[in-house]
Amino acid sequence: MSVPRYWRKQQNRYRLKGTHCETCGKYFFPPRNLCPTCRRDGKIVDYEFKGDGKVRTFSIIRTASEDYDLQTPFVIAIVELEEGTCLTAHVVCAPEEVYIGMPVKKVFRKIIADGESGVIVYGTKFVPA
Amino acid sequence: MREVAIVGIGVTEFGEKWETSFRNLFVEAGAKALEDANMGGDQIDEMFVGNMSAGRFVLQEHIGALIADYAGLVGNHIPATRTEAACASGGLAFRQAYTTVASGLNDIVIAGGVEKMTDVGGSETTDALAGAADREWEGLVGATFPGLYAMIATDYMNRYGLTREQLAMVSVKNHANGAKNPIAQYKKEITVEDVLRSTLVADPLRLLDCSPVTDGAAAVILCPMEMAREFTDTPIKVLASTQACDTISLHDRRDFSTLDATVAAGKRAFAQARLTPKDIGMVEVHDCFTIAELCAIEDIGFCAKGEAGKLTEDGQTALGGSIPVNTSGGLKSCGHPVGATGIKQVAEIVAQLRGEAGARQVDAEIGMTHNVGGTGATVVTNILGV
Numbered sequence: 001m002s003v004p005r006y007w008r009k010q011q012n013r014y015r016l017k018g019t020h021c022e023t024c025g026k027y028f029f030p031p032r033n034l035c036p037t038c039r040r041d042g043k044i045v046d047y048e049f050k051g052d053g054k055v056r057t058f059s060i061i062r063t064a065s066e067d068y069d070l071q072t073p074f075v076i077a078i079v080e081l082e083e084g085t086c087l088t089a090h091v092v093c094a095p096e097e098v099y100i101g102m103p104v105k106k107v108f109r110k111i112i113a114d115g116e117s118g119v120i121v122y123g124t125k126f127v128p129a
Numbered sequence: 130m131r132e133v134a135i136v137g138i139g140v141t142e143f144g145e146k147w148e149t150s151f152r153n154l155f156v157e158a159g160a161k162a163l164e165d166a167n168m169g170g171d172q173i174d175e176m177f178v179g180n181m182s183a184g185r186f187v188l189q190e191h192i193g194a195l196i197a198d199y200a201g202l203v204g205n206h207i208p209a210t211r212t213e214a215a216c217a218s219g220g221l222a223f224r225q226a227y228t229t230v231a232s233g234l235n236d237i238v239i240a241g242g243v244e245k246m247t248d249v250g251g252s253e254t255t256d257a258l259a260g261a262a263d264r265e266w267e268g269l270v271g272a273t274f275p276g277l278y279a280m281i282a283t284d285y286m287n288r289y290g291l292t293r294e295q296l297a298m299v300s301v302k303n304h305a306n307g308a309k310n311p312i313a314q315y316k317k318e319i320t321v322e323d324v325l326r327s328t329l330v331a332d333p334l335r336l337l338d339c340s341p342v343t344d345g346a347a348a349v350i351l352c353p354m355e356m357a358r359e360f361t362d363t364p365i366k367v368l369a370s371t372q373a374c375d376t377i378s379l380h381d382r383r384d385f386s387t388l389d390a391t392v393a394a395g396k397r398a399f400a401q402a403r404l405t406p407k408d409i410g411m412v413e414v415h416d417c418f419t420i421a422e423l424c425a426i427e428d429i430g431f432c433a434k435g436e437a438g439k440l441t442e443d444g445q446t447a448l449g450g451s452i453p454v455n456t457s458g459g460l461k462s463c464g465h466p467v468g469a470t471g472i473k474q475v476a477e478i479v480a481q482l483r484g485e486a487g488a489r490q491v492d493a494e495i496g497m498t499h500n501v502g503g504t505g506a507t508v509v510t511n512i513l514g515v
Contacts, residue, residue: 057280057283057287059276059334063330064271078380086381100284100287123270
């Protein structure tokens with residue numbers, strides 16, 4: 001994964017910045033630059049999510065891709081934010097703690113590191129609220 | 130639109146084919162299909178090849194020309210095109226071929242699929258397959274492809290009371306079928322206990338809930354129905370071939386346990402063929418994971434939502450049941466060379482409808498295929514009949 005690819009979405013990944021369509025009122029995270037409902041009639045503006053949500057569904061990843069191998073087992077979940085949008089994220093808790101409906105809040109965390117001297121990627125994870 | 134028939138099928142043995150290269154796999158399947166259709170390569174007007182990720186698996190792109198070249202089809206300089214929609218790449222190739230024959234643009238078209246997955250290590254395979262979902266907002270935050278289907282399973286089990294044992298029974302049934310299929314990767318029966326004892330990959334899914342990494346290729350030959358008897362005594366009609374798309378990410382779906390693209394493609398297929406799910410005698414569905422087979426059975430319309438576990442437990446999806454599912458062994462037991470799967474499914478239904486399916490033969494006149502890309506972002510369904 002190239003550095004610009006992380007850098008480009010830094011604000012989104014660090015601060016949970018998504019977008020909002022002022023025409024229909026929908027919130028988007030991951031950010032969308034075109035509202036799928038209003039399309040060209042939509043008015044998209046940036047929006048920083050409050051970061052409160054609940055777990056809609058989850059899994060415990062036991063076999064991961066190389067970047068995440070050292071972190072297994074870890075909890076991955078689809079989190080529904082208060083604003084009504086869903087995203088996929090780590091939930092930082094013991095595998096046996098997570099359940100559907102669990103309230104969670106956003107935290108700023110290290111996501112992966114490219115070896116001992118490579119780029120460290122930061123982003124948003126969730127913890128039990 | 131013209132009526133279209135399938136007049137030739139060819140599938141390689143599926144498995145870890147250390148001795149066979151990417152291009153040789155496809156040539157073997159293509160040659161078998163031509164032989165089956167009593168046809169020479171010179172008669173082919175166009176070729177479509179489904180392939181997900183040769184760029185990652187064997188560092189090769191430009192697959193259309195490569196395959197045409199090694200299949201001996203460049204003499205006439207036919208158009209040769211690679212189609213890609215992750216695990217539904219083969220399904221796309223079939224639908225493209227169908228469309229060009231039905232429209233009258235071409236007469237004889239070969240639709241194939243090929244994947245060579247064992248030339249890279251396990252974690253690279255996992256990473257390549259994660260590209261079937263949203264790399265940026267699913268893969269990069271650590272969701273593996275099995276992890277995404279595991280989240281479907283968690284949601285489904287919570288809402289519909291599916292038991293872990295019922296989920297295992299999907300795999301047990303598919304292995305029982307695969308044990309009867311000479312080309313299957315795992316010609317081996319397994320038990321519910323085997324599944325429940327296998328390694329956890331992404332809770333609740335275990336290793337024996339997951340389709341394997343497979344090398345393999347498949348090809349079928351299509352032509353107008355009015356020409357079909359020049360090549361075979363048993364042409365199989367394409368009654369419908371449809372495709373639908375949905376959001377790339379699972380988290381953006383209306384309902385995590387329903388593949389709306391399956392519902393849409395299925396409805397279009399039944400409308401095109403003027404049939405209902407009750408008319409289907411057997412179906413090959415995309416069981417990349419056990420939970421996917423249950424969703425498919427429901428989303429196509431063979432039973433109500435939440436009932437596919439019970440249907441499986443009651444033996445209704447086994448050979449001899451009311452709707453045999455995955456007579457080939459499915460992706461789980463027959464194997465899942467991702468680009469080839471959609472074509473292999475069609476070849477299995479054609480073999481069944483011709484009465485050539487041996488120990489796994491089902492007595493039926495209409496069959497269906499269901500091929501999924503990603504977690505449901507692309508779905509191709511086909512209905513075939515005698």
